[in-house]
Each structure stands twice: as C-alpha cells, then as structure tokens.
Amino acid sequence: MNNEDGLLELRNQLDSIDNELLDLINQRMRVVHKVGALKAKSGGAIYRPEREKAIIDRLEEINKQKNGLLNRSAIEALFLEIFAISRNLELPENIGYLGPEGSFTHQAAEARFGAMSSYIAISSIKGVFREVHTKKVKFGVVPIENSSNGIVTDTINCLSNYNLKIIAEVVLDIHHTLSTKCDKVSDIKKIYSKDIAFEQCRRFLTNFGLDEVELIPIESTTKAAKIAANEEGSAAICPHVGAKLHNLPILFENIEDKDNNKTRFFIISDFENAPSGNDKTSILVKFPDRQGILVEFLTDFNKAGINLTKIKSHIVEGNSIFFIDFDGHKDDENVKKVLQKHTNSVKVLGSYVKEINDI
Numbered sequence: 001m002n003n004e005d006g007l008l009e010l011r012n013q014l015d016s017i018d019n020e021l022l023d024l025i026n027q028r029m030r031v032v033h034k035v036g037a038l039k040a041k042s043g044g045a046i047y048r049p050e051r052e053k054a055i056i057d058r059l060e061e062i063n064k065q066k067n068g069l070l071n072r073s074a075i076e077a078l079f080l081e082i083f084a085i086s087r088n089l090e091l092p093e094n095i096g097y098l099g100p101e102g103s104f105t106h107q108a109a110e111a112r113f114g115a116m117s118s119y120i121a122i123s124s125i126k127g128v129f130r131e132v133h134t135k136k137v138k139f140g141v142v143p144i145e146n147s148s149n150g151i152v153t154d155t156i157n158c159l160s161n162y163n164l165k166i167i168a169e170v171v172l173d174i175h176h177t178l179s180t181k182c183d184k185v186s187d188i189k190k191i192y193s194k195d196i197a198f199e200q201c202r203r204f205l206t207n208f209g210l211d212e213v214e215l216i217p218i219e220s221t222t223k224a225a226k227i228a229a230n231e232e233g234s235a236a237i238c239p240h241v242g243a244k245l246h247n248l249p250i251l252f253e254n255i256e257d258k259d260n261n262k263t264r265f266f267i268i269s270d271f272e273n274a275p276s277g278n279d280k281t282s283i284l285v286k287f288p289d290r291q292g293i294l295v296e297f298l299t300d301f302n303k304a305g306i307n308l309t310k311i312k313s314h315i316v317e318g319n320s321i322f323f324i325d326f327d328g329h330k331d332d333e334n335v336k337k338v339l340q341k342h343t344n345s346v347k348v349l350g351s352y353v354k355e356i357n358d359i
C-alpha cells in the first residue's frame with residue numbers, strides 16, 4: 001500500500017470510530033435527560049461537582065490499568081466539556097462572570113462550564129453576587145485571590161453580605177502579554193492595564209525602559225486591549241485572548257515577573273454540595289472581643305485533626321474578620337463538631353471539591 005492509500009485507510013477507520021463516539025455520546029445524553037427529569041421532580045441540584053470528580057477519578061484509574069494514551073488533563077478536557085453539555089441538556093445554565101468578555105474570570109468560567117453555556121459579562125463583583133441572588137443567573141464566577149496580589153476585597157465583602165454558597169474553585173495560570181500596534185517598544189508612549197497587572201509585570205517594564213512611560217490603570221485588561229487597539233502610540237498589558245479579541249498584535253508573551261502567577265476563582269450559586277471525599281471548606285470568622293479566642297479556635301481545629309490551608313485577616317465594614325480554608329466537608333463529623341462549638345462566630349461559605357492546596 002502506498003502512503004496515500006495508507007492515509008485514506010486510516011482516515012476511514014477514524015471516521016467510523018467518530019460515528020461510534022457520536023452514537024455513544026447521544027446515548028449518554030439520553031440517560032442524562034432522564035437524570036434531569038428525576039432532578040426536576042425532586043428539586044435536586046443539576047450541577048454535582050463531586051459526582052463529576054468521581055467520574056474523572058474512575059476514568060483516570062481505568063485508563064492507567066489499560067495503558068491508555070490519555071493523561072488526567074486530557075480526560076478532564078474531554079469529559080468536563082461532556083458534563084457541561086449534559087448539564088445544559090438538563091437545564092440551560094446562565095453563568096454570570098466578572099467581565100468584560102475575554103477577562104481571566106471569563107476564561108475561568110469557560111474552563112468549567114464549556115462551550116454550550118450562556119455567559120453574561122457583569123461589570124462588578126457585587127453585580128455578579130446580585131444577579132445570582134436574584135436568580136437571573138444560576139452561577140457566578142468571581143476572583144478570590146492572586147498569588148502575587150493577595151485576596152480580592154470585594155469578593156470577601158460580598159461573601160460576607162450575601163447568603164450564597166461557594167460550590168467550586170477554579171485555578172488559572174495567569175499570563176500577560178504586551179500588545180500594541182506600535183512596531184517598536186520605543187514608540188510606546190502609554191500603557192493601559194489593570195493596576196494589579198502593572199504590579200505583576202514590574203520587572204519586565206523596568207527591563208524594557210517602560211516604567212518611564214505613562215501607565216494608565218483602568219478597570220480591566222481586556223478593556224485596555226480595546227483602547228490600545230484604537231489609540232496610536234499606546235499598548236496594553238492584557239491576556240492573550242483579550243489581544244486576539246480586539247485584533248491587537250502581541251509584541252511579547254508571558255511578561256509576568258513570576259512564572260507561577262496564579263489566580264483562584266470561586267463559583268457561587270444557591271445550593272450546597274454533597275461530600276466528595278476530597279473537599280475544602282471556606283469560612284468567615286468574626287471573633288467576639290475576648291482574649292485568647294483565636295488560639296482557642298485554632299486549637300479546636302488542631303485537636304479535631306483538621307488541616308487549615310489558609311488563614312487571612314481582613315476588615316469588613318470596620319470589623320476584623322478571618323477568611324479561613326480547611327480540608328474537609330462541613331458535614332464531616334469532626335468538622336461539624338468544631339463548627340457547632342463556634343456557631344455564633346462562623347459563617348460557612350461552602351464546601352467544594354479541592355482543586356489545589358493553596359496558590
């Protein structure tokens with residue numbers, strides 16, 4: 001067989017495998033449809049992150065046993081998209097995210113909810129919470145912290161003020177580009193971006209003599225790309241997708257100072273997750289004004305064998321509160337006991353599948 005015939009033969013094989021895959025996926029969707037009907041009767045939550053995780057864990061294991069060619073990321077990429085399409089079949093999902101279109105939060109939303117969901121860009125974190133609260137959207141996606149810039153104050157304030165639940169966390173590697181229509185760095189007179197993005201790229205700016213040009217902070221990196229696309233002599237520090245969205249040529253990629261620059265996002269909604277066996281819980285704690293209370297609280301967690309992964313103090317409306325993450329689900333027996341003891345000081349924000357230890 002010559003090369004041409006060989007290629008044709010292999011492509012025929014692929015075509016018939018694709019046909020079988022399509023049949024199988026449709027078969028799966030018919031079952032999903034029935035699950036949706038049962039949930040509609042019982043009022044059960046459509047999105048069940050812990051069940052999705054269990055499926056991916058199982059498939060990864062089978063794949064290993066059978067020496068499959070896929071790694072976990074590949075299995076996740078394929079199946080998270082199938083799950084997202086499945087959920088849309090059960091009930092179309094509206095997702096509100098901190099916009100504008102092309103923002104990192106938009107990318108985080110798409111990473112979790114896939115191509116078939118409808119996305120609504122909302123211009124403030126408070127707006128995202130409000131839209132979930134009034135049920136205009138089922139899910140909200142907001143940033144909670146960045147590895148270089150710390151906690152996002154607006155998100156903490158809203159978690160404190162609204163009675164919504166964190167149902168998942170998403171962690172994204174954050175990469176910035178310097179994008180501009182200028183041919184040379186020396187032609188750039190102004191750079192637009194978000195204030196925290198300037199901070200994350202400080203060394204790059206210094207190395208290229210760009211800390212002397214005018215740095216103009218605006219509310220989003222994608223908007224920066226839009227402005228730079230229309231203003232001569234200007235540039236934007238923005239994500240790759242933001243530059244593409246506004247047809248702005250990318251001059252440099254990955255200009256962030258730290259090569260492990262990550263942002264963690266929360267997905268918020270109006271329901272609670274069942275335990276998955278690998279959960280994290282976030283709480284806000286406002287202690288009474290009593291000496292030694294923080295030590296006592298932490299000792300109780302320690303005695304109960306609960307691993308705290310984060311503790312950050314924060315001021316909300318003049319009061320000092322703590323944002324705490326720990327391993328485990330709020331319904332685990334040991335966790336329940338400690339939370340009950342401190343019930344007057346603690347607000348449970350949600351238990352969700354743990355994606356990362358800390359950023």
Ligand SMILES: C=C(O[C@@H]1C=C(C(=O)O)C=C[C@H]1O)C(=O)O
Pocket residue numbers: 032035046047048049051052055082083084086087090
């Ligand atoms: C089908 C279900 O609903 C959703 C879709 C899933 C899937 O496609 O397998 C899994 C969990 C849920 O997020 C289910 O709960 O089983």
